[in-house]
Amino acid sequence: MLRQVVLGAFAVTVALIVLLVGEALLSITGLAFDPHGYGMFAGILITAVLTPVALALWLLYRLMR
Template identity: 70%
Template sequence: MDTPGSTSRAGHLRTALRRLVLGAFLGVVVLITLLVGAAVLSVTGVSFDPHGYGMFAGILFAAVLMPVALMLWVSYRSLLRGGN
């Protein structure tokens, strides 16, 4: 049985996987934030985007990455609980 203080190989692999999933989640969240920021700058006219492609791309890519972030978060929480 893997406990938080376990020194077994499976415990170490689970910890490494949990940290990898958390890092991927944080990376996706940062990317979503940057895309939404680019879309907001495009909408407000602060950035030079005469055709509005930045707005469409920011909204579209952020919408595609939202389920990815949600699944990574659910996976992280599942690994944190111990998979019960």
């Protein structure tokens, strides 16, 4: 059961990373209304924090298998 929880947390983390990268790309290209560029900075910074978390969750899942 714990293995499924870890896999679910990994899936949620990856989904957040994808959404944040999409938000940053829309902000960078100018397709999103973001006059100050906060979406770009938030997307990049939060993705940089979540990437090691996703990697750790994936490694924990593989270790538990």
